[in-house]
Amino acid sequence: MNxxxxxxxxxxGCCPCCQKVNEMTERKQRCSRCHHQxxxxxxxxxxxxxxxTLAAIVMFIPANIYPMMVFxxxxxxEKSTILEGIASFIQQGHYPIAFIIFLASFxxxxxxxxxxxxxxxxxxxxxxxxxxxxxxxxxxxxxxxxWSMLDVFVVAVMAAVVNFGFFTSIEAxxxxxxxxxxxxxxxxxxESFDPRLLWDIERRNTxxx
Amino acid sequence: MNHLNDINTLIACKHCDTxxxxxxxxxxxxxxxxxxxxxxxxRKVDPVNRTLAVSxxxxxxxxxxxxxxxxxxxxxGKYNDxxxxxxxxxxxxxxxxxxxxxxxxxxxxxxxxxxxxxFYLSYRIKTKQLSTSLLTFYRSYHLFDSWTMIHVFFLGVIxxxxxxxxxxxLIVGSGLVSMLLLLFCSTLISITLDQKLIWxxxxxELEPKS
Numbered sequence: 001m002n003x004x005x006x007x008x009x010x011x012x013g014c015c016p017c018c019q020k021v022n023e024m025t026e027r028k029q030r031c032s033r034c035h036h037q038x039x040x041x042x043x044x045x046x047x048x049x050x051x052x053t054l055a056a057i058v059m060f061i062p063a064n065i066y067p068m069m070v071f072x073x074x075x076x077x078e079k080s081t082i083l084e085g086i087a088s089f090i091q092q093g094h095y096p097i098a099f100i101i102f103l104a105s106f107x108x109x110x111x112x113x114x115x116x117x118x119x120x121x122x123x124x125x126x127x128x129x130x131x132x133x134x135x136x137x138x139x140x141x142x143x144x145x146x147w148s149m150l151d152v153f154v155v156a157v158m159a160a161v162v163n164f165g166f167f168t169s170i171e172a173x174x175x176x177x178x179x180x181x182x183x184x185x186x187x188x189x190x191e192s193f194d195p196r197l198l199w200d201i202e203r204r205n206t207x208x209x
Numbered sequence: 210m211n212h213l214n215d216i217n218t219l220i221a222c223k224h225c226d227t228x229x230x231x232x233x234x235x236x237x238x239x240x241x242x243x244x245x246x247x248x249x250x251x252r253k254v255d256p257v258n259r260t261l262a263v264s265x266x267x268x269x270x271x272x273x274x275x276x277x278x279x280x281x282x283x284x285x286g287k288y289n290d291x292x293x294x295x296x297x298x299x300x301x302x303x304x305x306x307x308x309x310x311x312x313x314x315x316x317x318x319x320x321x322x323x324x325x326x327x328f329y330l331s332y333r334i335k336t337k338q339l340s341t342s343l344l345t346f347y348r349s350y351h352l353f354d355s356w357t358m359i360h361v362f363f364l365g366v367i368x369x370x371x372x373x374x375x376x377x378x379l380i381v382g383s384g385l386v387s388m389l390l391l392l393f394c395s396t397l398i399s400i401t402l403d404q405k406l407i408w409x410x411x412x413x414e415l416e417p418k419s
Contacts, residue, residue, distance in 0.1 A: 007221040007228045014221035017351050018408045019250070021219045021228070033412045034344055097371045100364075135224050135245050146358045149315065153358075153365030156312055158372060160291035160299045161282050168284060172300065177307050184311065187355060196226040199245075 006199070013040040045194040046120060052189035053116050059182035060109065066175030069155050073168050081175060082106060082151065104150040105179070112148075112186045115141045116193065123197040131199055138195045145187040152180050220249050256403035257331050263401055264328035267394035271321055273387040279366055280385060283378030292384055293317065315358035320395060323357060326350045327398050330407060339414040347407060359392050 007014055013024045015031035016038055022031055028039045042048075067079035080088065082105050089098035115137060121127075122134060155172050162170040220231040220240070227244040234240060239251035253259075274293065281290030291299075293316065300309035326346040333343055366385060373379055 005228050006226045008226055010228060012216070012219070012221065012228060014223060014226065016223065017348055019220065019223060019405070020408065020412075021216055021221050023216060033408060034348055036348060094371060097368055100368065131225065132245050135247070138224075139247075142355065145355055146315070146361050147364075149311075149358055149361050150365050150368065152308060153312070153316075153362045154369045154372070156296045156300060156308060157279065157291065157366055157369045159303070160296040161280055161289060161369070162373065162376075163289055163291075163299070164284055164287055167287070172303060172305050172308065177305060180308055180311055191355065195224045199225040199227075 008040050008196075008200070013038065016042070041196060041200075042192060042194040045192055045197060046123060048192035049116060049189050050120055052185050052192060053113055053120070056109070056113055056182050056185040056189060059178050059185060060113070063175050063179040063182050066178065067173035068151060068175045068179065069158070070171045070173050071168075072171070079173060081173075082179070085151075101151060101154075104147050108144050109148050109182060109186060112141050112144065112190065116186075116189055119193065119198065123201060126201060134198050135195050138190075138193065138198070142190045145183075145190055148183040148186070149180070152176055152183070222247060222249060250405040251403075252406070253401055253403040256401055256406055257334050259401040260327055260398060260403075261331040261335055263394050263397045264324050264331065267324040267391055267398065268321075268328055270387050270391040270394060271317075271324065274384060274391050275317060277384035277387060278382035279388065280370060280373075280382055281378075281380040282373055282376050283380075284376050288378070290380070290382055292382075293388075312362075315356060316362045319353045319356045320359055320391075323350055323353055324395060324398065327402055331402075334407065334410060339411060341415060343411060344415075347411070357395065359388065359395060363388055363392055 007021065011024050013022050013029075014020070015022060015034060015036055017036040018031060018034040020031055020033040022029070024040055028037060028043070030037050064082055067081050068085060069080055071078045071080065082101075086098050086102050086106075089095075089101065119134060119138060119141075122129070127134070155170075155176055158170045159172050162168060218231050219228055221228050222242040222245060224247045225242065225245040227242055229243055229249070231249075232240050234252040236252050236254045240249040241247070242249050276292060276294065278290035278292050279296075281288060283289075297309050297313050300306075300312065326349055329346055330343055330350075333339060363385075366388075370379060370381075
């Protein structure tokens with residue numbers, strides 16, 4: 001069996017669930033081992049990824065405008081958005097925590113959205129970045145997904161524990177719902193992307209020449 | 210039909226679609242894709258017994274993690290602590306249903322399903338009772354791969370402790386300790402569980418009947 005041949009060229013398909021190689025008789029079929037329904041490539045992968053990414057971008061805006069957390073001291077509310085929360089950490093001198101929060105709730109979601117858009121573009125046009133690098137980039141995007149939920153969990157824990165009625169209490173703000181939706185949408189976007197599409201284009205280009 | 214006989218010895222990379230002959234590995238080795246370098250599969254050392262032990266521990270740890278207080282704070286003589294359930298109930302009371310639902314899903318429901326399916330699978334393999342229902346269990350294990358967030362929740366608790374350090378009193382609850390151990394167990398499961406072995410076993414056992 002010739003190495004470095006693609007499964008699609010041999011009319012084989014790899015089950016995304018159990019990784020068994022199946023011979024493709026239909027466009028969509030059930031895996032002979034785990035009975036999972038699959039096709040050679042994730043169907044409408046690019047469309048789904050693009051749609052989820054767009055939805056995430058839309059959610060990113062209200063997530064940053066509306067407050068994440070409302071801090072009540074003696075009945076007086078003090079609202080803070082994601083960036084205001086980070087700024088207050090820097091003022092208090094908690095630099096490592098400010099960095100972690102900034103990374104998890106601002107850089108990672110934004111980086112994921114931009115990275116997915118770059119990968120989407122690269123499946124359509126040949127890019128000079130090596131395919132291996134792009135696959136690694138996809139891996140990074142997929143594995144960073146859950147970490148963006150950090151801020152949501154922080155607010156949930158703080159709201160539950162700092163609950164002294166009139167004296168001091170913390171409540172979640174409207175922004176947190178948008179933020180959670182954004183994180184979930186980016187995870188869906190990363191899940192629906194098929195990295196094998198990145199390798200398909202290389203083959204097409206070498207065949208053309 | 211040489212081609213059809215061959216198909217069981219082939220393996221395709223999930224990430225670049227390269228087909229390769231499946232190598233025979235000894236315990237502890239991994240097969241890498243010749244094209245993109247991603248791990249195709251790996252053979253684990255003593256997978257069934259180790260997974261059984263670790264997932265049983267994980268299942269037992271789930272109970273204290275959910276019911277015991279994670280952290281407690283005291284302000285001006287008043288004391289308040291919160292469990293994981295309290296976090297969710299408070300979010301429901303404040304009408305943040307999406308948050309409550311996702312916290313429940315990502316920190317309680319999905320980790321429990323994964324740990325339970327790892328336990329159930331290794332128990333049934335150990336006692337040699339294989340049936341088609343195991344396929345469903347194992348598929349559910351794979352489905353939720355990127356949706357467990359105990360590790361993120363743990364870091365979230367650490368960050369909120371940093372935020373609350375200016376208060377009079379801050380107590381680390383026993384729930385946090387068992388959450389750390391649970392995190393340890395669920396990470397160990399993904400290390401000890403031999404995915405290819407289980408699929409091969411299931412295929413081998415279930416094939417003649419169907």
